[in-house]
Amino acid sequence: MTSLILAVRTLRRSPAFVLGVVLTLGVALAVTVFVFTLTNNYLLRPLPYGDSERLAVVYEYSIKTGRENSSRVPFGNAVDVIEQSRSLRRAAILRNESVTVQGRDGTEVAFVQRVSPVLFPMIGTRAALGRTLNETDAAANAEPAVVLSDSLWRRRFGADPAIVGNRVRFDRRDYVVTGVLPATFRIPTFDDNPQAWIALPPSEYRRNDRIERRHHLLVELAPGHTVSSFQSEVDAIASDLRRAFPATNGDRAFLVTSLRDDLVGIFGQLLLLLQAAVLLVLAAACLNSLCLLIARSLQRRREVAVRLALGASQRHLFTQLLMEALGLTLPAAGLALVLVAGSLPALLRLVPAITALQAVGTPTIDLNVIAAVIAAAVVIALVFSAVPLLQSRRLPLESTLRDGGRLPGSSAGSKATRWLVVAQVAVSLALLVSALLLLRSQHRLAHVDLGYAVGELDQFRIGLRGETFRDPQRRLAFYRQVSDNLRELPGIVDVGAMTFLTVEPPGGYQGFTEFGDGLLLTDTPKRAAVRGMDPHLFSVIGLTLLSGRPLSENDTAECPGVAVVSASLARKHWPEGNALGKRVQFDTAEGRWYQIVGIVSDMQGLGSQPRPVDSFYLSLAQHPVPGLGIGMLLRMKGPFLPSETLQKAVWNVDPNMQFFRHQAVAE
Secondary structure, three states: OHHHHHHHHHHHOOHHHHHHHHHHHHHHHHHHHHHHHHHHHHHHOOOOOOOHHHEEEEEEEEOOOOHHHOEOEOHHHHHHHHHHOOOEEEEEEEEEEEEEEEEOOEEEEEEEEEEOOOHHHHOOOOOOEEOOOOHHHHOOOOOOEEEEOHHHHHHHHOOOHHHOOOEEEEOOEEEEEEEEOOOOOOOOOOOOOOOEEEEOOHHHOOOOOOOOOOEEEEEEEOOOOOHHHHHHHHHHHHHHHHHHOHHHHOOEEEEEEEHHHHHHOHHHHHHHHHHHHHHHHHHHHHHHHHHHHHHHHHHOHHHHHHHHHOOOOHHHHHHHHHHHHHHHHHHHHHHHHHHHHHHHHHHHHHOOOOHHHHHHOOOOOOHHHHHHHHHHHHHHHHHHHHHHHHHHHOOOHHHHHHHOOOOHHHOHHHHHHHHHHHHHHHHHHHHHHHHHHHHHHHHHHHOOOOOOOHHHEEEEEEOOOOHHHOOHHHHHHHHHHHHHHHHOOOOEEEEEEEOOOOOOOOOOOEEEEEOOOOOOHHHOOOEEEEEEEOOOHHHHHOOOEEEEOOOOOOOOOOOOEEEEEEHHHHHHHOOOOOOOOOEEEEOOOOOOEEEEEEEEOOOEOOOOOOOEOOEEEEEOOOOOOOOOOEEEEEEEOOOOOOHHHHHHHHHOOOOOOOEEEEEEOOO
16 A cells, blocks of 8 residues: 555656656557457357357358359258258258238338248247247248347338237248347348248258259257367268259259358458557557656656665565556546547447458457456566666666766666667567558559559349349339439439449359350350449449440340350350350259350459459340349439438339449449
8 A cells, every 4th residue: 555655656756757758658559459359259258159169150162163153052062061060059051032022001022031940049049029030940841930139120021019929921931920039139140130930841951952042051069079079070961962963963062161250351461460559559558658667767866765765665665666557557547438438439430341241240340358457558568667676776876876867878767768669669660560560551542553443343132032022024124213212312323223232243153154165054164254234333333344345235035145255254155256156054944055245344343352253144124133133223422311311212213112232332
């Protein structure tokens, strides 16, 4: 207690020094605390899904194109993994669909998932009202069952607590409601959060389906098994499937990732790099403060000499110095926590608005963060007190008492000061070099020609699925009406529609053959992204026509199939420059042949080293929108429009249509 009182008195005599150190450390700690808050949330804290460290996701990929182009799994392959693996405790299959929901306040097309009932106990989710699905709901003679999301329950069923046990109508079929999930629930997949979950009964098992790659496979590893050991096991299963089903699995393999890696992805690696960078900033701030502390300790040499001459031990002196250092670092830690707590909502807007990251949970200042800040403050205080203590051990008592501490140039303290200055300059140079390298990398990434005007593009999706839009022509007419409405809005230069908005195809690259090459679609090594689009999309994206003609409104369903190819695809498969006129067929085109009529510039994939994405562009009229909805791409001039404005343009065509995933392409 005496040491604490003396420390307080000592610090009170130097308010400017205390304020300078506390502010310097406080700001540096605040930056470190914010990044650590993200690191703690996304990389350290358990995920809000059961025994999350044992949860993993299984994907499928083409051996020829590599793991980077992984996709979801066909139902038959997913069942094979579940049945043949000995590493699993539980496993769930999820399939995305859309249904027409008929509620008290109207109808809408809602995004839903058909799931194995074991999903909810596996991810530790309980219903806020009623119960989740269980195995009896998937029995052969069971009544179709569904769990509602909180938003759908409130929006279409008036938040009626008596909904449990009653029936609701999805696509002209009745389902009994078993429960309503909490409002905070997020499904741990990359999908927009579904509005309902329907039990997947045996009658809907597609045991022999090995083509439709639209099923999520989420597994829980048994005790004693790891992602690595499970990967080895599924490698053997994939090898067996390639031999047993060469037509569909001859080129297929499985990829296993932990649920955390699946949700966080490359963002986790960026966080670790950022954490290292801010720790370097904190080190520079500590060196700055330590230089001030050493300079101050040189002025107190006589005071220290007097204490030692009167018999003060090194332990008592260290305690005194530690109390003074804690009087600096603990207030700095408190200041850092206050700064981060006050600015956290605004700072979190810097985090990418990725659905998967939202499933991890919102970063907060929890006990882990507070403990880490206090630990950092204590460690810094130990360093701050250790350096003056080492100086005191070399302190010549007689000369210091005689000279009154007025000869710092001859003391060991000046050597320590010089070394600190050298270290400070070295860290500053390291920071400068790191900053220049980061700026150069950022400049390169910002100026990479991706082949399209990223900064001018906005996007959203429409759920054109369910009973309402089973007719392809009706879907085509709908998106054209929506496009016309959007073009009338201020700031929108043009609008285009495409089956998927990502540069890389979400379902993986499709196989294709050329007329006369003798290859089978089930065994072709040729792969490319196949995009259904409307003719406006070329001008919206900004692709340049290099040869031939673009798609047009005259390329209707009744006309011969036509396709436009990317320049990279044309160079790869027709290096002689004779791609025009070639006829190709795709493994999802139901036997239809498409003639290549044009070549356009490339779109580059995303990442630190972008590469061209080999692509076919087909008319939506000839390549109907599949059951995954449609993406609307908007070329903007000026400020982007709010979601409400765009949603109104959609609802003017159909007030029950689902509007989701509105996000600038640059994000």
